[in-house]
Amino acid sequence: MTLPHTDTYQPTAPTPHLMNGQARGRSLRAQALQLLLLSNTQDKAHAVRTLDARDWPVDAQAQLQEPDGLPGRPLHPQLVHPSALAKRAVGSPEGRASLIHALTHIEANAINLALDVVWRFGDMPEVFYRDWWQVAVEEALHFELLEAHLQTLGYAYGDFPAHDGLWDMAAKTKGDLLARLALVPRTLEARGLDATPAIRNKLVSVGDQAGAAILDLILQDEIGHVAIGNRWYNTLCAERDLDPALTYTQLADLFEAPMLKGPFNLPARRAAGFSDTELATLCGTPQTA
Secondary structure, eight states: OOOOOOOOOOOOOOOOOOOTTTTTTHHHHHHHHHTTOOHHHHHHHHHHHHHGGSSSSTTTTTTOOOOOOSOOOOOOOOOOOOGOOOOOOOTSHHHHHHHHHHHHHHHHHHHHHHHHEEEEEEHHHHHHHHHHHHHHHHHHHOOOOOHHHHHHHHHOSSSSSSSHHHHHHHHHHHTOHHHHHIIIIIIIIHHHHHHHHHHHHHHHHOOOOHHHHHHHHHHHHHHHHEEEEHHHHHHHHTTOOOOOOHHHHHHHHHHOOOOOHHHHHHHHHHHHHHOHHHHHHHHHSSOOO
């Protein structure tokens, strides 16, 4: 079926990022950019958690120049292709630490992703930026909790290699907010809703109740984060007269998103704002996304 032109996704030209004097250092968006540049993840998480966003105007119209070196990263962990990561049994001390390290790295990336949305995409309502700042604050807490737990196991963040899949998609979608919302919170981060219960059960099976409790908190927060992504994705689709389901399929194909595979955490996805139609489609056949 041929759809009207207004129902077909067309990339929009990104806003030119030119630093102006008004924005430099004096807005929440400029602060997000400066924090994203920090290479020490512990410092970044602490700074995000302690900055009082109420003290900073958003300045949604500011045009910010993208500097070199985004995102700031520590020297370790070494970033490798996912296929190069060793698989370790969670029952061994090293295997459990490797699992907690992988989760810690996901949260480090999640801080970067939330900060990047705040600074990069201009001309949105103020509540958009404050939503994503709150996401950054909660991701910073997740990182700190997991890193502290990792240290109780005798390891530190950076002791194991990691992959960069989350940020790879952020780089692909840096010029298109609709694509970013569709393919990072609604796709990659939503996969965490599916995976977390099984990971939690693995930790419980080896007696790691503290790790399981951290994942319980993370799952509840991540439902809220995915819900924010869903809400703003659907808002933009409505403003552009786009069909959300069709547009999602087009974006997943255009940006070569990974394929979604079950099992799916349907209660969590429903709580995060996925419609019954979306969930039925998701469960019916493998979906490229």
